[in-house]
Amino acid sequence: EVQLVESGGGLVQTGGSLRLSCVASGFTFSGIWMSWVRQAPGKGLEWLANIKEDGSEKSYVDSVKGRFTISRDNAKNSVYLQMNSLRAEDTAVYHCARVSVGSFDIWGQGTKVTVSS
Amino acid sequence: QSALTQPPSASGSPGQSVTISCTGTSSDVGGYNYVSWYQQHPGKAPKRMIYEVSKRPSGVPDRFSGSKSGNTASLTVSGLQAEDEADYYCSSFAGRTDWVFGGGTKLTVL
Numbered sequence: 001e002v003q004l005v006e007s008g009g010g011l012v013q014t015g016g017s018l019r020l021s022c023v024a025s026g027f028t029f030s031g032i033w034m035s036w037v038r039q040a041p042g043k044g045l046e047w048l049a050n051i052k053e054d055g056s057e058k059s060y061v062d063s064v065k066g067r068f069t070i071s072r073d074n075a076k077n078s079v080y081l082q083m084n085s086l087r088a089e090d091t092a093v094y095h096c097a098r099v100s101v102g103s104f105d106i107w108g109q110g111t112k113v114t115v116s117s
Numbered sequence: 118q119s120a121l122t123q124p125p126s127a128s129g130s131p132g133q134s135v136t137i138s139c140t141g142t143s144s145d146v147g148g149y150n151y152v153s154w155y156q157q158h159p160g161k162a163p164k165r166m167i168y169e170v171s172k173r174p175s176g177v178p179d180r181f182s183g184s185k186s187g188n189t190a191s192l193t194v195s196g197l198q199a200e201d202e203a204d205y206y207c208s209s210f211a212g213r214t215d216w217v218f219g220g221g222t223k224l225t226v227l
């Protein structure tokens with residue numbers, strides 16, 4: 001079964017850090033771009049970051065540039081999101097998603113991040 | 118990287134058709150045929166319904182269709198059913214390796 005499972009969310013103080021993980025199964029992970037997308041409470045989806053199959057290219061939405069870092073370990077079928085200098089507005093459910101045929105075809109259930117002072 | 122514009126809400130009675138619009142710019146929707154649509158039920162992960170403007174993944178009912186004209190893409194749901202009630206989001210490739218989503222539309226089946 002093709003599946004993405006996120007972990008690593010939780011409650012963190014303003015200015016703190018958190019590292020999210022996403023483990024993939026059921027497909028050839030090393031041949032696929034991966035993304036992180038978040039959804040703040042009661043709000044819409046926001047694309048955050050992309051990473052190429054071999055990790056050689058990365059891109060970010062302006063609101064997280066310089067604070068968030070996407071990475072991957074193809075040996076572990078995993079993609080990560082290191083989040084630093086967290087703000088209240090980063091409170092959201094964070095999903096990893098597989099990028100395929102110009103769209104996000106597989107999504108994880110998400111991991112919840114709450115940033116509080 | 119501005120969000121695509123969707124109406125906040127849409128509605129229709131069972132059996133009717135409803136169309137949801139998604140307006141961007143020539144740098145995203147109008148510039149590429151990588152527009153996709155996602156259905157999200159409360160508390161669930163988004164599900165891809167349409168990709169590359171008008172293609173339907175296997176398993177998605179043919180009641181769902183997509184189109185694009187200029188900088189505006191559209192999702193049409195025909196023969197509305199109760200289970201179609203959900204939030205719908207459009208997304209577009211936005212150049213380089215960037216992506217952008219719409220603000221979402223809450224579809225109500227009356």
